[in-house]
Amino acid sequence: MARELSxxxxxxxxxxxxxxxxxxxxxxxxxxxxxxxxxxxxVPVGERDVVRVAFVWNLTVxxxxxxxxALLLVPDDPALEPLRESLPAPASLEEGVGPEFAFSxxxxxxxxxxxxxxxxxxxxERGPTLAPTLVPLRxxxxxxxxxxxxxxxxxxxxxDASDLQSTQTVLERIFEAAPDAEPGVTIHGVTTIxxxxxxxxxxxxxxxxxxxxxxxxxxxxxxxxxxxxxVVDRRSVASSQPHSLAARALADVARLLLADHASPPPxxxxxxxx
Amino acid sequence: MTGAHHGRVPxxxxxxxxxxLEALLEAWPxxxxxxxxxxxxxxxxxDAVACDAAGTPVVVGIADPDRELEQLSHLLAQRxxxxxxxxxxxxxxxxxxxxxxRPPRLLLLGVELAPATVAAAGEIAGTGLARVRMLETAAxxxxxxDPVSGPPSSPPEPAGAPASEPPEPADAVASPAPDPRAxxxxxxxxxxxxxxxLGGPRRPRSAPRGR
Numbered sequence: 166m167a168r169e170l171s172x173x174x175x176x177x178x179x180x181x182x183x184x185x186x187x188x189x190x191x192x193x194x195x196x197x198x199x200x201x202x203x204x205x206x207x208v209p210v211g212e213r214d215v216v217r218v219a220f221v222w223n224l225t226v227x228x229x230x231x232x233x234x235a236l237l238l239v240p241d242d243p244a245l246e247p248l249r250e251s252l253p254a255p256a257s258l259e260e261g262v263g264p265e266f267a268f269s270x271x272x273x274x275x276x277x278x279x280x281x282x283x284x285x286x287x288x289x290e291r292g293p294t295l296a297p298t299l300v301p302l303r304x305x306x307x308x309x310x311x312x313x314x315x316x317x318x319x320x321x322x323x324x325d326a327s328d329l330q331s332t333q334t335v336l337e338r339i340f341e342a343a344p345d346a347e348p349g350v351t352i353h354g355v356t357t358i359x360x361x362x363x364x365x366x367x368x369x370x371x372x373x374x375x376x377x378x379x380x381x382x383x384x385x386x387x388x389x390x391x392x393x394x395x396v397v398d399r400r401s402v403a404s405s406q407p408h409s410l411a412a413r414a415l416a417d418v419a420r421l422l423l424a425d426h427a428s429p430p431p432x433x434x435x436x437x438x439x
Numbered sequence: 440m441t442g443a444h445h446g447r448v449p450x451x452x453x454x455x456x457x458x459x460l461e462a463l464l465e466a467w468p469x470x471x472x473x474x475x476x477x478x479x480x481x482x483x484x485x486d487a488v489a490c491d492a493a494g495t496p497v498v499v500g501i502a503d504p505d506r507e508l509e510q511l512s513h514l515l516a517q518r519x520x521x522x523x524x525x526x527x528x529x530x531x532x533x534x535x536x537x538x539x540x541r542p543p544r545l546l547l548l549g550v551e552l553a554p555a556t557v558a559a560a561g562e563i564a565g566t567g568l569a570r571v572r573m574l575e576t577a578a579x580x581x582x583x584x585d586p587v588s589g590p591p592s593s594p595p596e597p598a599g600a601p602a603s604e605p606p607e608p609a610d611a612v613a614s615p616a617p618d619p620r621a622x623x624x625x626x627x628x629x630x631x632x633x634x635x636x637l638g639g640p641r642r643p644r645s646a647p648r649g650r
Contacts (some may be wrong), residue, residue: 361630
């Protein structure tokens with residue numbers, strides 16, 4: 166039975182005390198990190214993208230485990246509201262451990278992009294932060310302020326024909342909103358690397374021939390079920406099943422993302438930052 | 440490096456050079472300011488990205504004695520990776536001292552710098568080389584740089600080039616940023632996983648796609 170995202174999003178969060186984050190008005194950003202540039206990684210999500218949101222959360226954990234600054238930016242959207250309400254309160258998060266969270270009161274793509282930009286300002290002692298940013302699908306529309314956020318979006322796709330068509334539709338909308346976008350795709354729902362490669366090639370071929378644009382590959386993720394179990398356990402795959410295929414695949418995708426996005430490790434000297 | 444020195448000692452290790460990199464670059468004939476250290480670049484790391492007073496990015500690498508040519512090539516690849524990202528960095532942090540539109544230079548630091556390395560670097564516009572030396576002074580051991588070629592921020596100006604604008608490196612001029620709309624077919628599947636991880640036969644990954 167299909168489940169709504171709001172049914173399970175609260176499972177994806179670390180167990181970090183009982184205090185809940187307050188709700189927000191306007192576009193104020195909650196628990197803003199302190200320093201450094203933010204490298205937003207927009208991830209379009211639909212209301213039923215339960216597993217994919219879990220992927221994003223786990224990828225954020227993997228980025229942090231790779232000793233990089235990582236931040237999950239979550240906008241204000243009804244479909245994501247349970248996630249917002251369930252995130253640990255700022256005071257309950259130990260500084261420097263694991264990924265950070267930031268909540269945005271944005272109601273559209275442009276406001277979310279401005280919040281992402283503001284998060285990167287005035288962070289003098291820390292290096293750039295790779296920030297997976299959940300973007301509700303319906304927000305993807307031409308917006309001068311939002312185009313930058315969609316510069317290098319990450320999509321997930323499976324071999325399923327209808328899913329490939331949906332992904333292509335999302336790609337079309339992304340290019341419409343951000344003509345210079347360089348989208349990347351991670352394949353999941355496969356059992357072999359060859360199947361993932363074929364799936365990527367099918368999608369890339371559509372993108373190149375139909376849209377005239379190349380597609381970046383960000384590997385594949387395996388064993389969705391294991392990811393789901395970890396979600397239900399309220400733990401990351403890396404902590405619950407560190408030697409699993411799913412964990413290795415997540416780490417590999419995180420490595421590819423880090424290679425393509427400027428993300429110096431914490432403590433890297435940024436002599437010229439304010 | 441100036442100042443009285445009493446003698447030379449074995450060359451400094453890579454770690455010592457990294458520790459002293461900021462001071463070494465500040466002492467370069469045209470001082471360089473480190474923007475970021477040890478970042479992940481294209482299939483490898485970049486020891487540092489610095490810039491000169493004009494904001495020209497400089498990709499800095501520290502060469503191992505037996506891998507100078509290889510690491511010169513590595514620096515070239517990292518420059519190609521870095522060039523389109525300068526604008527992104529500036530959008531993310533406008534206060535960085537970098538200036539967009541200035542082709543990054545290269546600076547390779549090494550303890551040997553064999554003739555072949557020097558010759559190869561001479562063929563790459565905007566490339567500086569410097570030997571790293573450990574010197575024994577009255578104050579103790581210090582690390583110094585001896586410029587071999589460069590500095591990277593002041594390459595020869597091509598005839599007719601405006602004096603106020605640094606020239607494009609020859610290789611950068613030869614390969615302008617492609618228009619993605621005009622260059623389909625570049626999508627390549629990537630993964631670091633192997634078939635063995637999934638119980639199947641291993642075969643190379645990241646090979647170009649055949650259609």
